[in-house]
Amino acid sequence: MSGKEQACRFIPLSRPQIVQQDIEIVTKVLKSGRLSIGPYTELFEKAIAEYVGVKYVAAVSSGTSALHLILKALNFGKGDLLIVPSFTFVASANVALYENGSVTFVDIDPITMNLDIEHFKTIVEENFNKFRRIFLMAVDVFGHPLDWDKINIFAEKYDVIVVEDSCEALGSEYKGKKVGTFGVAGAFAFYPNKQITTGEGGVVVTNNEKIYKMSVSLRNQGRGEGQGWLSHDYVGYNYRIDEMSAALGWSQMQRLDEIIEKRAKVAERYKILLKDLPLELPAVMDYATKMSWSVYVVRLPQGTPSSVR
Incomplete structure (x- = not known):
């Protein structure tokens, strides 16, 4: 490898930690012949x-599937408005369009990269009587928790239905409580760059039995609970997770705290190594009592020449 090539080596964005236990458990599933449900x-x-500390979890094929099922279970559709942060993954907004609902974007706080709470308040007040219902897709960007007390106090005042997109934030905590639990339901995702991986996969987490039961039915082609394979109560989807993915996820959950601790050490190492460079490093607010560090994002100061970027 040339000196130039060595200087340009990149750290892979999504290199999951796969250990021997993961391989053995997935192999066991393959040998069993029971590859689904x-x-x-x-x-x-x-x-x-x-x-996480919830009553109900429905494992599905992706974080996108989880968000879609939550909105579907809440009967989101035409006449409803979903407020989405302007800085997020496209799925946060797409799931509203699947159901012919309306979407508007809220600006972000440049410090945390999460939604700007004051702008969120303005949007709600401007649209309060214009839609059947207002929903908020509250995203814990890059694993940094939102300021949930401020959001939920205002949301309750205006009957805003809060859905938590925690797809990047498994293990993060707000004032000692796990994220994913602050809305009517939350979603996590397990793409290879996440805290744990199932290859592709996600979950709906909730304490709402109706949302859970509807998610379980809709992920499985709308089949009714305890009914036959050809009995369908709803127009559903094939959003099931397969057994190999679920087994990998279960195996990785056994060491999630260890994985998050390692990520925190890497983040601290980045902080030390980058502190003297002209970069804006990630800020961690006091209320974020635990960060699970989906990724470590730095920003170039405004006005940085494109040649440097």
Whole structure:
């Protein structure tokens, strides 16, 4: 490798930590012949529920699927408005368009990269009587929790329905409480660059039994609980997670705290190494009592020449 090539080496964005236990458990599933709707899906859901602190978890094929099912379970549709941060993954907004709802974007706080609460208030007040209902897709960007006390106090005042997009934030905490639990329902995702991975996959987390039961039905082609394979109560989707993915997720949940601790050490290392460079480093607010560090994002100061970028 030339000196130039060595100087330009990149750290992979999504290099998951796969250990021997993960391989053995996934291999066990493959050998069992039970590759879908099996015991590891339930084990994975139980592990997430216990870790996050919710009653119900529905494992699905992606974080996008999870967000879609939440809106579907809440009967979101035409006449409803979803407020979405202007800085997020496209799925946060797409799921509203799937259901023919309206979307508007709220500006972000340049310090945390999360939504600007004052602008959120303005949007709600301007649209309060213009739509059937107002929803907020509250995103914990890059694993940094939102200021949930401020959001929920205002949301309750105006009957805003809060859905938490925590797809990047498994393990993060706001004032000691796990994210994903501050709205009527939340979603996590498990793409290879996330805190744990299932390859592709996601979960709906909630304490609302109706949202849970509807999510379980709709992920499985709208089948009714305890009914036959050809009995369908709703127009549903094939959003099921497979057993190999669920087994990998369950295995990785056994060491999630260890993974997050390692990410925190890497983040601290970046902070030390980058502190003297002309960069804006990530800010962690006092209320973010635990960061799970989906990614470590730095910003160039405004006006930085494109040649430097």
